[in-house]
Amino acid sequence: MSSELLTPVNYTLNMKNVLEDGPSVPMNELLGKQISIQFENEIHCVVSGKKIKKTFGEGMSFDAWRNSPSAVESILHPEKSRIHEGIALRDFEWEEAHHNQPHYVYLSRTGGIKVGVTRCTNVPFRWIDQGATEAIILAETPYRQLAGLIEVELKEHMSDKTNWRMMLKNEFSDDTDLLDAKEEALELLSEGYYDFISDEDEITKIEFPVLEYPTKVSSMKLDKEELIEGRLMGIKGQYLIFDGGRVMNVRSHAGYRVSISFRE
Numbered sequence: 001m002s003s004e005l006l007t008p009v010n011y012t013l014n015m016k017n018v019l020e021d022g023p024s025v026p027m028n029e030l031l032g033k034q035i036s037i038q039f040e041n042e043i044h045c046v047v048s049g050k051k052i053k054k055t056f057g058e059g060m061s062f063d064a065w066r067n068s069p070s071a072v073e074s075i076l077h078p079e080k081s082r083i084h085e086g087i088a089l090r091d092f093e094w095e096e097a098h099h100n101q102p103h104y105v106y107l108s109r110t111g112g113i114k115v116g117v118t119r120c121t122n123v124p125f126r127w128i129d130q131g132a133t134e135a136i137i138l139a140e141t142p143y144r145q146l147a148g149l150i151e152v153e154l155k156e157h158m159s160d161k162t163n164w165r166m167m168l169k170n171e172f173s174d175d176t177d178l179l180d181a182k183e184e185a186l187e188l189l190s191e192g193y194y195d196f197i198s199d200e201d202e203i204t205k206i207e208f209p210v211l212e213y214p215t216k217v218s219s220m221k222l223d224k225e226e227l228i229e230g231r232l233m234g235i236k237g238q239y240l241i242f243d244g245g246r247v248m249n250v251r252s253h254a255g256y257r258v259s260i261s262f263r264e
Contacts, residue, residue: 001027001238001250003128008209011235013250013260019049025260027235028209033262035240036229037248039222042257052255054223059254069094078103078117078148103147104198105139105154108132111166112173113181115154117147124204129251131167131237135204136178138185139196150193157188168239168247170213178203210234214245221248222256232262 004010008028015022043052046059047068056065065071069091074081082088083095102120107113110132118126120140127135141147151160166173176184179201186197211233220228220242230242238251 001235003125005124005128005204005206008207009128009235011209018044019046027232027240030232030262031209031211031234033232033264034229035232035242036227036261037222038259038261039226040257040259041226043255044257046255055255058251059256069098074099074144074148078144079152081143081145081148084143084145099144101143103141103144104137105141105147105150105196106135106137107178107181107185108135109172109174109178111163111171112159113176113178114159114162115151115185116160117144117151119144124206127204128206129238130162131164131208131239133170133206133208134178135206136182136202137198137200138182139193140198141196146196150189150196153190153193154185154188158185162237164237164239165217168214168217168236168241170210170236208234208236210236210241214241214247216245218244218246219249220246222253222258 001011001013011027013025013027015025043055044050045052045061045064047064048061050061052061056062057071060068060071072090072095074089081095081099083100088095098119104118104120104123106116106118108116108127108130110130139150213234222228228248230244230246232240233243234241238249240248240250
């Protein structure tokens with residue numbers, strides 16, 4: 001789902017027919033309605049379009065996951081990127097365009113406060129995708145590896161993971177103000193990173209289109225139940241929240257052929 005930072009976030013489900021663009025569904029308009037998502041028992045690789053039995057990563061075949069630049073190791077481990085040295089891990093042009101670019105190290109509040117890395121052009125969409133209710137920029141670096149090294153140093157003291165269950169219940173394990181959390185994080189950094197600290201102290205607030213947050217969360221996958229249906233109670237991160245605390249991760253179903261219907 002693509003998103004737009006409005007109050008609340010505006011979501012659009014961009015569908016495809018294999019690799020061809022398909023219809024776009026304005027998801028916010030479906031809040032409170034009965035939604036049916038029927039799996040048509042076909043999965044296609046989002047890179048090659050070929051029919052596959054299971055996905056790797058987010059909608060890829062095993063070959064694409066192993067070879068595509070969009071699954072390069074430095075995505076999950078920014079500190080391993082070396083494209084700024086002229087060394088590509090998989091694809092020089094792709095890594096030059098995506099990783100040899102300015103990056104942010106940021107703090108965001110999901111279930112707790114976490115540290116993360118993203119390309120500057122991905123803000124605020126990266127924060128929306130992880131279900132963050134607020135975020136602040138900690139540092140700006142000229143290339144991905146440097147941002148990753150800062151993150152690695154901070155990971156010794158704070159999480160780099162999202163507790164997705166807490167995020168979906170809108171529960172928080174840490175009520176520290178993000179400005180205070182930024183100051184604490186800066187005290188943990190080595191002096192060699194001081195030149196990259198951002199003076200930007202604005203906290204981005206994010207409100208999600210949720211009618212009612214669940215008290216318990218149960219994840220649903222089309223591999224186990226071919227029909228997912230219920231009243232759409234909210235959208236947060238890349239999750240659809242149905243009545244009864246049932247949730248579906250849309251991104252983890254990339255490449256699945258489905259039909260969607262709704263009624264009042």
